[in-house]
Amino acid sequence: MSDVCRSDRKEPRIVAMGPEKNAVRIIQDFLSGAMGDEAFLEELYGQSLDTLRDWPNAPAYVAHRDLLQYLLLIDLGTPAGRVDAVGVLEQYLCDQGVYVHSTELGREAAADYELLMSAQPTWVDIDALSAATLLEAVSAVPERSRRTQLQALIKQRYRYVSTPPRWLQAPTWPVVEQYPTVFVGQLDITDLHHDTAYLYVFVDEASGAVSTVTQQL
Incomplete structure (x- = not known):
């Protein structure tokens, strides 16, 4: 993930004031890894991030410009959800005048998502818990072997008697x-x-x- 805000400034430039500035600090802590998922979710359900409910420059995919609601609907436990959250939060910081470098959280989220998508067969849509379990299982595997190992673990977890399902629509594995x-x-x-x-x-x-x-x- 490349830098999402382009600027000649070497230091972050925060122009947000009041509640917006507090929201920026919380988001920065989350993206830097200083704040964990559970603590960030507590902030989302509290009042500290209420200012996110009306983001005038929100992208079209954020319904009603309500970034808080958008984040509450994201599953941070999935690689795809984490990629979405990191991307939109970095965009929000840019809009607040904060120079944002790609974060370790963002890089890890993107790498996990790309790895999972490259290993996932077309006949299954891996659920959130399985995704976390599978990625954790290959976290210590050498990078060159990680995809192959993940593919093997997916087949062990999503078993079939003779052949995998041929879905007419999106995979729905109970x-x-x-x-x-x-x-x-x-x-x-x-x-x-x-x-x-x-x-x-x-x-x-x-x-x-x-x-x-x-x-x-």
């Missing part, structure tokens, strides 16, 4: 007690619907409970 179920197979149930439809069958290995997912075009 999770029971924080662990993915086993894919058994899929049935063509088009005759029961007006459009092409499949029933996907999964089994929780621990309890034997069966769960199904229906998709149609």
Whole structure:
């Protein structure tokens, strides 16, 4: 991730005052790693960041210019969510007149996201808990072997009896007690619907409970 604010100044330039300045400090602490995720979430749910509710220069993807609500809807536990949060917060700091260098948090988030996306098969959309677990498992693996190891761990975690599901829409893999179920197979149930439809069958290995997912075009 490159520098997001371009300036000839060597020192940060903070023009925000009052509540905005306090919000800038909190965001800087989070991006620098001085403030952890839980502490940052406490700030989001408190009143210290209420000034983020109305960001006049917010990008179009921030609905109603409400950055606070946008951040509350992001899952910081996922690589994609962390990349989104870091990116929009760096943009906010720029708008406040703060010269922002790429942060360690931002670089790690981008690297984790790119690694996960490169290793993730098309037949699964890895859930947040699994993503954190898998990335932690390969954190000490040499970089040259990390992607291969991650691919192997994904296949161990998202198991199927013979072949992986062929989804008609986005992957929707059931999770029971924080662990993915086993894919058994899929049935063509088009005759029961007006459009092409499949029933996907999964089994929780621990309890034997069966769960199904229906998709149609």
